[in-house]
Amino acid sequence: MNASARIWSGAIGLGTAVVCSVLLLSWATDGLAVLTTDASRARRVQRVPVTVPTVSVRGADGVVHDVMADVTVNGMADVMVDVMADVTHAARADAMRAGRASMSFIPDSSRPRAIIVDFVYTRCITVCGALGGVYQVLQRDIEQRGLQHKVRLLTVSFDVENDDPRSLAMYARVHRANAGIWSLVTPVDPESRDQLLRAFGVRVVPDGVGGWVHNAALHVVDPGGRLVRIVDIADGEAALAAALTAWSAAP
């Protein structure tokens, strides 16, 4: 092999190595933009919104409906009631009481609202408690700034085995949920739950002591039922701003 051929093959080898290295690293980091799955997810959703799948959930009042259906007080009329739903009267009464006690507003606009969605399980004493606190603050902001007809809050429990309507009603009461703003639901079965978690990019792993650990975040869904933004749980302000933008942008 002569000298120039040697130089050429060396250059080809080095070039290939550089290209392969850059490709592999860009793939892992979304083009050197992120290091974590959560960051990548938030970035992708912001660019290309994800349509929330049609999934049946059961509310704190025991009524089964689609996850994106607005069942806060005035939306109650167009809820389809599942006759097979296991609704205990106590749970329904709890929910009604919780709703009435803190009811300060009944939305009058027929225009769909933007939604801020979070995922919890009610036995959780760590991050879900923090999320509950964040939601209480958000609810107060929404009430004080009069944004009830633009934004609502939705808490989804992924603990389909344990979180029945009664647990949801209890969680709602503990966090003083205003039923006109904040609704709570559990998917009707594990398949629905998995479908929902996948769409939102939430991963739930056992914590080894009987509970779960999950990537908590505030998910902003526009009035058209598309996930448009994911923000950090500590940043309720950003979530509210994103929700208002999504509401204004909706037709």
Added chain:
Amino acid sequence: MTGQRITGLALTVTLLLTPVRDFIVATMTGHMLVQIPLLLLAGFLISAPSGASMRRSWLNPGGAPGLLMTAAVLTTWMVPRALDLAVTSNGIALLESSTLLAGGVLLRHSWQRAGAIGQAFFIGNLTWMAAVAGLLLRDAPVRVCTTYLVRDQRYAGTGLLLVATAIGVRWFTTWLALPSARTNREPHVAR
């Protein structure tokens, strides 16, 4: 030489068996400090040199392309998002295993050719990066992987820091003992 090859192949097959892999990657420590190094080692063993054929590969001048790719592979599988994907997707698990095996092969074919300076560059960069990654994992206030727990993340960080330090120190002491290194330290300029 063939003994090494057989060991490497057996190691590869064992590591790729679904129950074994699932067991090891169930923890972040197992994933980063057992699965990944062993796959690299398996690739290294499989490629036991057969004669002088490899020494004539002009595609790998000074071992630089090979070491660059090995470094890129190891860096990639330190990215939390890549670790998550390797656990949740079979396709990415395959990508992980194959790139690490290839990295081991390339490492063996490039190491001698790289010489002391190339080796110093490779080891210096990788151990430094792994040590920093380890420190960050130890101190991160939140989970960086959606698949692993915080406690596990701290163990993995501590392990990464220790392994990186050990490799760095071990390589440096070997390098000091090299005759070429000793000559380089003599002030034989302007003589």
